[in-house]
Amino acid sequence: MSQPKTITEDSEQESPERREPDVEGYEELDRQERRELQKRSRRLLGDLLAPHSKGAVLALVLALLDTAAEMARPLLIAAVIDSGIPAAGGGDYGPLAWYVIGYAASSVASAGLTYAFMTLSGRIGQDVLLDLRHRLFRHVQKLSISFHESYRSSKIISRLTSDVEALSELLEESIEGLLRAFLSVVTIAVLLIWLDLPLTSVILLTFIPLLLVTSAYRKRSYQHFRRTRTTIARVTGHFVETMNGIRAVQAYRQEGTNSRSMRERNAANQDATVRAGFALAHSTAAINFIGNATIALVLLVGGWRIVQGELAVGVLAAYVLYLRKFYDPVDDLARFANSYASASAALEKISGVLAEQPKVAHPPEREPLRISDASVEFRHVEFRYPSGEETVLPDLDVRIPAGQTVAMVGATGSGKSTIAKLLARFYDPVSGVVAINGVDLRDIPETDLRAAIAMVTQESFLFSGSVADNIALGRPSASRADVEAAAKAIGAHEFISKLPDGYDSEVNKRGCRLSAGQRQLVALARVLLADPAIVILDEATSSMDIATERTVQRALRTVLSGRTALIIAHRLSTVLTADRVLVIERGRIVEDGRPSDLIGNGDQFAALHEAWLISTKG
Ligand SMILES: Nc1ncnc2c1ncn2[C@@H]1O[C@H](COP(=O)(O)OP(=O)(O)OP(=O)(O)O)[C@@H](O)[C@H]1O
Numbered sequence: 001m002s003q004p005k006t007i008t009e010d011s012e013q014e015s016p017e018r019r020e021p022d023v024e025g026y027e028e029l030d031r032q033e034r035r036e037l038q039k040r041s042r043r044l045l046g047d048l049l050a051p052h053s054k055g056a057v058l059a060l061v062l063a064l065l066d067t068a069a070e071m072a073r074p075l076l077i078a079a080v081i082d083s084g085i086p087a088a089g090g091g092d093y094g095p096l097a098w099y100v101i102g103y104a105a106s107s108v109a110s111a112g113l114t115y116a117f118m119t120l121s122g123r124i125g126q127d128v129l130l131d132l133r134h135r136l137f138r139h140v141q142k143l144s145i146s147f148h149e150s151y152r153s154s155k156i157i158s159r160l161t162s163d164v165e166a167l168s169e170l171l172e173e174s175i176e177g178l179l180r181a182f183l184s185v186v187t188i189a190v191l192l193i194w195l196d197l198p199l200t201s202v203i204l205l206t207f208i209p210l211l212l213v214t215s216a217y218r219k220r221s222y223q224h225f226r227r228t229r230t231t232i233a234r235v236t237g238h239f240v241e242t243m244n245g246i247r248a249v250q251a252y253r254q255e256g257t258n259s260r261s262m263r264e265r266n267a268a269n270q271d272a273t274v275r276a277g278f279a280l281a282h283s284t285a286a287i288n289f290i291g292n293a294t295i296a297l298v299l300l301v302g303g304w305r306i307v308q309g310e311l312a313v314g315v316l317a318a319y320v321l322y323l324r325k326f327y328d329p330v331d332d333l334a335r336f337a338n339s340y341a342s343a344s345a346a347l348e349k350i351s352g353v354l355a356e357q358p359k360v361a362h363p364p365e366r367e368p369l370r371i372s373d374a375s376v377e378f379r380h381v382e383f384r385y386p387s388g389e390e391t392v393l394p395d396l397d398v399r400i401p402a403g404q405t406v407a408m409v410g411a412t413g414s415g416k417s418t419i420a421k422l423l424a425r426f427y428d429p430v431s432g433v434v435a436i437n438g439v440d441l442r443d444i445p446e447t448d449l450r451a452a453i454a455m456v457t458q459e460s461f462l463f464s465g466s467v468a469d470n471i472a473l474g475r476p477s478a479s480r481a482d483v484e485a486a487a488k489a490i491g492a493h494e495f496i497s498k499l500p501d502g503y504d505s506e507v508n509k510r511g512c513r514l515s516a517g518q519r520q521l522v523a524l525a526r527v528l529l530a531d532p533a534i535v536i537l538d539e540a541t542s543s544m545d546i547a548t549e550r551t552v553q554r555a556l557r558t559v560l561s562g563r564t565a566l567i568i569a570h571r572l573s574t575v576l577t578a579d580r581v582l583v584i585e586r587g588r589i590v591e592d593g594r595p596s597d598l599i600g601n602g603d604q605f606a607a608l609h610e611a612w613l614i615s616t617k618g
Pocket residue numbers: 015016149385386387388392410411412413414415416417418419
């Protein structure tokens with residue numbers, strides 16, 4: 001039996017899944033593709049860090065000084081044991097005092113340098129993240145509708161939240177750890193050789209198991225951490241989609257199915273995280289064990305050499321102290337590998353989104369072109385969606401004179417919304433031309449095109465903010481008087497005045513939820529204020545009471561008067577007031593004429609009209 005599909009808003013609307021730009025199926029990529037992906041991520045990281053190169057150099061210098069101060073201390077301890085104490089025994093307290101002062105000075109320097117390094121590197125990390133968040137948001141907003149139709153919003157949320165978070169861990173903690181660990185390991189290795197070469201050769205033997213453990217761990221952790229990223233993105237994705245489609249979820253009683261599916265995703269994430277934790281536990285335990293066993297070996301060999309008179313006690317003490325310091329950074333390096341695995345998987349995804357280019361290229365801005373009295377033309381337009389195989393519009397050829405209101409009707413999937421999307425230039429045709437006043441849309445700068453066309457969608461989208469803000473969106477420079485005048489002209493003033501805070505009422509606040517009809521009125525007032533030459537209207541299908549329906553119809557007439565309008569019509573009253581009706585069937589215009597003429601000729605529209613009449617009477 002097939003698994004029931006979980007209902008979410010996105011899964012209802014989702015278009016066929018295309019190959020991801022961020023490639024979640026990393027394992028399926030060949031080497032060349034992986035290399036390309038890594039190169040792209042590194043380029044992005046380099047790009048993000050470039051403006052901070054001076055700060056990074058300063059941070060490096062601070063870390064170097066801090067390491068030097070820290071490394072001096074075991075040497076000072078050796079000096080205290082081997083020369084300070086014996087000298088003090090002989091009555092000369094000078095050397096002991098100087099060594100102790102040196103130790104205290106190095107501790108003070110370490111405190112200051114650690115503070116300076118951490119604040120500076122933290123600042124750089126935060127600046128980089130801020131820049132990345134801005135870039136991502138700006139970029140995603142500009143991408144074509146075709147991108148948004150195939151890349152679910154929940155995925156974008158994952159990019160902006162958990163992926164940026166993974167990078168933040170790398171920048172804030174791990175790079176700092178890596179730098180210190182690297183400097184410590186190198187300095188200690190040199191110091192160990194300098195202190196006592198024979199003892200160091202004993203230690204070199206223990207490097208073999210150490211290298212084996214860390215390299216095995218790195219390989220395993222890379223896979224586990226990559227999986228934690230993918231699985232957490234699925235958890236976020238499912239959560240966002242469920243919340244977006246919560247009405248459908250509840251209406252179809254999908255809570256149980258969705259919860260099960262959420263549990264599975266959470267379990268997959270838990271599994272990946274636990275496995276990553278196991279791998280870390282293995283390697284930490286192994287590194288600690290190797291470290292302690294090495295110290296035991298050093299004590300044995302060192303003790304024997306002290307007895308032989310070949311080594312001083314203080315040197316052995318310093319040696320053991322360095323050795324302890326040596327294994328901590330090795331462990332830090334292994335931890336860095338974790339963050340790096342997470343962050344590079346995240347970077348690959350983020351850089352994938354940033355590498356996406358808007359599919360519709362706009363010509364450069366010139367002198368503002370005020371488009372009024374716009375005629376619209378589709379000249380032999382052929383269109384197929386980038387993600388689809390079927391030709392949706394085979395050869396659309398129609399001209400709409402300026403000021404005409406055209407209603408499109410037709411079965412679901414016949415291509416009405418697609419025609420509207422082409423006029424708004426969400427997509428470009430495969431062949432043929434869409435033109436306004438004879439000018440190809442591809443030659444009209446974006447600002448002019450957006451100023452010329454207003455689109456009212458079925459759901460009449462309202463943004464967070466006051467009712468006045470939502471109307472003023474049509475013309476941000478509009479005064480409160482302009483906003484009220486537009487609302488009055490539309491017939492929305494009455495209901496807005498009755499809201500708790502009038503025009504200042506927050507649209508998304510509890511107790512101020514607007515009905516579908518009221519939302520449409522606000523959206524229409526916004527269009528009136530924007531004063532575009534062309535209106536594209538996807539008429540709402542939701543039912544309204546007769547009074548509201550009348551007000552909306554009146555508002556529509558006000559908005560459409562003197563403008564060119566293309567309406568995806570769902571209401572008989574709208575169709576009947578249109579100047580012209582286009583009946584669309586499989587992307588072709590099969591009837592075209594005045595509503596009254598089409599009713600008379602007994603074809604499809606006449607039948608549709610008849611059905612409408614019956615349904616309204618019933
Ligand atoms: N983003 C998309 N990607 C791929 N194919 C799409 C996409 N949007 C629509 N289609 C396909 O294009 C065809 C026309 O769809 P369109 O939405 O234009 O029809 P419509 O007449 O507006 O339908 P409705 O009245 O149901 O809104 C359908 O076969 C649909 O499956």
